[in-house]
Amino acid sequence: MTTLTATHSPSRWWQSRVLRRFLSHRLALLGLLMITLLTLACVVGPYLLPYDSLYIDLRARFAPPFASDHYLGTDPLGRDIAARLFMAGRISLLVGFFAMVLSIFVGTLVGVIAGYRGGWISAVLMRTVDGFLSYPTIFLLLALAAALKPSPVMITIIIAVTSWMEVARIVEAEVRSLKEREFVLAGRMLGLGRSHIMFREILPNAMGPIIVAATLTVARAILLEAYISFLGFGIQPPLPSWGNMLNGAQQYLASAPWLAIIPGIAITIAVSSFNFIGDGLRDALDVRNDTV
Amino acid sequence: MPAFLLKRFAQSIVLLVIVSIIGFVVLNLIPGGPLAQFALDPGMTEADKARLAEQLGLNRPLLVQYFDWAWRLLQGDWGISFRDGNPVLTVISRHLFATFLLMGSSTVIAIAIGTWIGIRGATHRYSTFDYAATVGAMVALSIPTFWFGLIGIYVFSLKLGWLPAGNMYSIGDGSVLDYLHHLIMPSVVLALVHIAVWSRYMRTATLDAISQEFVKTARAKGVTERRVLMKHVVGNALLPMITLAGVQLPSILTGALVTETVFTWPGMGRLFLDSLGYSDYPVVMGLLMFSAILTIAGNLVADIVVALVDPRIRLA
Numbered sequence: 001m002t003t004l005t006a007t008h009s010p011s012r013w014w015q016s017r018v019l020r021r022f023l024s025h026r027l028a029l030l031g032l033l034m035i036t037l038l039t040l041a042c043v044v045g046p047y048l049l050p051y052d053s054l055y056i057d058l059r060a061r062f063a064p065p066f067a068s069d070h071y072l073g074t075d076p077l078g079r080d081i082a083a084r085l086f087m088a089g090r091i092s093l094l095v096g097f098f099a100m101v102l103s104i105f106v107g108t109l110v111g112v113i114a115g116y117r118g119g120w121i122s123a124v125l126m127r128t129v130d131g132f133l134s135y136p137t138i139f140l141l142l143a144l145a146a147a148l149k150p151s152p153v154m155i156t157i158i159i160a161v162t163s164w165m166e167v168a169r170i171v172e173a174e175v176r177s178l179k180e181r182e183f184v185l186a187g188r189m190l191g192l193g194r195s196h197i198m199f200r201e202i203l204p205n206a207m208g209p210i211i212v213a214a215t216l217t218v219a220r221a222i223l224l225e226a227y228i229s230f231l232g233f234g235i236q237p238p239l240p241s242w243g244n245m246l247n248g249a250q251q252y253l254a255s256a257p258w259l260a261i262i263p264g265i266a267i268t269i270a271v272s273s274f275n276f277i278g279d280g281l282r283d284a285l286d287v288r289n290d291t292v
Numbered sequence: 293m294p295a296f297l298l299k300r301f302a303q304s305i306v307l308l309v310i311v312s313i314i315g316f317v318v319l320n321l322i323p324g325g326p327l328a329q330f331a332l333d334p335g336m337t338e339a340d341k342a343r344l345a346e347q348l349g350l351n352r353p354l355l356v357q358y359f360d361w362a363w364r365l366l367q368g369d370w371g372i373s374f375r376d377g378n379p380v381l382t383v384i385s386r387h388l389f390a391t392f393l394l395m396g397s398s399t400v401i402a403i404a405i406g407t408w409i410g411i412r413g414a415t416h417r418y419s420t421f422d423y424a425a426t427v428g429a430m431v432a433l434s435i436p437t438f439w440f441g442l443i444g445i446y447v448f449s450l451k452l453g454w455l456p457a458g459n460m461y462s463i464g465d466g467s468v469l470d471y472l473h474h475l476i477m478p479s480v481v482l483a484l485v486h487i488a489v490w491s492r493y494m495r496t497a498t499l500d501a502i503s504q505e506f507v508k509t510a511r512a513k514g515v516t517e518r519r520v521l522m523k524h525v526v527g528n529a530l531l532p533m534i535t536l537a538g539v540q541l542p543s544i545l546t547g548a549l550v551t552e553t554v555f556t557w558p559g560m561g562r563l564f565l566d567s568l569g570y571s572d573y574p575v576v577m578g579l580l581m582f583s584a585i586l587t588i589a590g591n592l593v594a595d596i597v598v599a600l601v602d603p604r605i606r607l608a
Contacts, residue, residue: 027427131310134584136545139564140318143580146568147321219434226436227550231565243436250442250554254450261446264439272434279430 021284028280035273038266042089051080053087054238062256073258076248081258085266088240093270095156095241096222102160103221104167104214108203111171116179116198126172129165137162138227145233155234159221167213174206208285212278219274226267242267296599304592311584312365316358319577365581371574375567380578384560390460391559393471394551395544398479399537402486407533409487410494411526414502425495429488437547441481441554448477458556478555482547486540493536497529504528531602538594541587 022028046053050069057078065073065081072082114125132140144158178184179202187197222242228234229243237244242263249260281287345351352360364370370380413422449457455477456462461470501507502525510520549561556562560579567575 027430127306127310130307131314134307134311134542134587135314135580136542136549136583136587138546138549139580139583142549142564142568143318143576144321146571146576147318223434223436227438227546230436230438231550231553233568246436246439246442250445253442253446257446257450260439260442264436264442267439268431268435271436272431275430275434 018284022280025280025283027276028284031273031276031280034269035277038089038270038273039093042086042093045086046083049080049083049086051083053079053083053240055079055083062252064256065258065262072262073256075245075259076252076256081245081262084240084245085242085262088242088245088263089266089270091152091235091239091241092222092225092243092267095152095159095225095235096218096270099156099159099163099221099225100214100217102157103164103217104210106160107164107167107213108171108210110164110168112175112198112203112206114168115172115175116194116202118176122172125168129168132162132165135162137224141224141228142231142233145228150234150236152235152239155225155228159224163217163221163224167210167217170209170213171206174209175202178202178205209287212282212285212287215274215278215281219271219278222267222271222274242270297596300592300595304588307588308585311588312362312581313358315577315581315584316361318580319361319573320354370578370581373567373572373575375570375572375575380574383563383575384578384582387558387560387563390557391548391552391561393460393475394478394482394557394559395548397475398482398486398547399544401479401483402490403533403537405483406487406490407494407526407530409491410496411498411521411529413491413495414498415521417499422495425491429492432484432488435484437481437485437550438554440484441478441551444477444481445554458554460558478551478557481554482544482551485547486544489540489543490533490536494529494533497532498525501525501528531598534594534598534601538591541590542583545583545586 049071051057057074059078061074061076061078063070063074063078065071067073070080070082072080072085075081075084110125110129114122141158141162144161145155148154148158175198184197184201187201192201225234225241226243226246229241230246232244232247235241235244245263246260249256249263252259350357368381370384372378373380373383376383409425413425416422444455445457448455456474458474460474462474507520507524510524511517515524545561548559549564551557552559552561553565560583564576564579567573567579
């Protein structure tokens with residue numbers, strides 16, 4: 001027996017090629033910087049501001065931004081927009097993150113099983129994926145949101161319900177090609193169980209595309225939450241979210257445009273950060289560039 | 293060709309069945325199910341509800357109910373709107389024109405601009421233009437459509453006063469010009485995301501086509517670069533875009549719903565939201581099913597068109 005023991009190259013992870021390539025992706029670094037700052041602001045910000053996000057001051061209604069110690073102005077009830085923006089950010093980012101975790105979990109599970117088992121199992125699972133993809137996301141999302149109690153947890157779940165399909169497709173394709181490789185045959189010959197091969201041998205090799213998909217799914221989930229909350233079927237007041245801060249902003253567009261402008265900028269920054277990071281990860285992990 | 297068509301039709305029918313099952317599950321998730329409209333009606337006693345459930349056959353096994361529901365769907369009996377008492381299909385058809393007008397014009401804008409950006413990005417690869425287009429597309433995909441609409445209204449309606457802030461036409465004026473005037477902003481707003489998508493795909497498709505052997509051959513024969521690009525490259529790069537147009541349908545419908553809300557555009561999306569607000573579930577369900585069927589039909593048509601245009605697929 002030759003001494004070809006499968007030792008990893010001695011380099012540490014911080015010396016890896018993936019990290020080096022990611023760090024040379026300027027846009028991804030910008031995204032990472034923006035989302036870190038935004039998250040920090042949402043975590044720490046509410047403690048530093050002079051006003052609470054729920055404090056109603058009717059004498060200070062519609063204060064414009066940058067004019068008083070309501071740094072970003074106030075809303076129609078005189079609540080401080082900066083405080084609300086950060087509290088809303090907590091909700092929106094958490095909903096986006098957990099919706100991603102859920103949909104990656106479901107999508108990966110479906111994708112691995114469909115890709116490895118093939119046959120009628122794959123046919124049933126993948127046609128279900130096609131079925132879900134035939135609905136315009138927002139129609140399905142709104143119907144579910146209107147039907148179920150719109151608590152933050154429920155909103156997270158229904159966003160995941162409408163977001164797992166693309167992950168399933170990516171993982172299915174990846175697993176289908178991986179299962180013909182020698183290491184899988186070797187595993188089978190060693191008598192490893194089916195679930196061991198699927199989740200311990202194949203899945204780790206499919207992590208690249210999953211990580212990229214996960215990053216883009218956060219972006220998508222934040223956007224979806226904003227859509228349904230803007231339309232009034234998502235996160236319900238008094239709990240603020242970036243989407244529901246914009247709900248009702250349209251009627252004050254002429255007199256208080258900052259009500260509409262500020263939360264939208266926060267959403268755009270958060271979503272584009274994740275899209276930038278996803279793009280950088282795709283390049284760094286060398287994932288096929290077949291999604292937008 | 294017939295074999296290909298037959299297979300594709302069969303796939304669409306299977307998909308329709310799956311979509312109808314998902315739809316039925318959603319319908320039954322609504323608290324109170326098909327009786328939801330009476331849930332808050334104080335005049336309805338439990339006995340009344342039970343009798344109604346009996347009459348409507350809601351006490352039968354779910355499987356039987358599903359087949360009954362699907363069968364009526366097939367026959368065009370989509371239920372009656374709670375709100376105005378008209379058949380659901382009639383209500384939907386009244387809003388189709390507005391939505392199709394909006395989707396059509398925004399698709400034309402998206403294809404024209406997106407294709408141009410994509411080709412230019414591919415022919416001037418790694419140029420400033422290419423880089424700006426890449427970053428621009430990613431940012432465009434990150435902007436919430438409704439927010440872009442609000443900013444548009446603020447700038448072009450409230451500040452500059454160039455464009456109307458909503459509606460499909462001015463009351464008392466129904467001229468084509470008036471319609472167009474109202475159409476500009478919603479179409480551009482709806483098109484933004486799709487310009488980004490089209491430009492990315494078109495760039496990839498153009499790069500694929502440029503590296504093909506027949507392009508080399510054409511150049512070797514001395515065909516001018518412009519002609520190579522227009523005839524050999526773009527012609528082939530546009531083929532996968534037909535499929536893309538079909539695949540993009542659900543996302544355009546999603547965008548249309550949001551855009552229609554911001555611009556009070558009297559289309560399907562607005563109808564969907566209004567119906568949700570009134571708990572008019574037959575219309576909600578009807579629109580849900582209608583949009584999915586539209587998507588399936590759109591994908592089918594796109595695939596048939598590609599097969600007609602591209603002999604490689606037809607003969608494969």
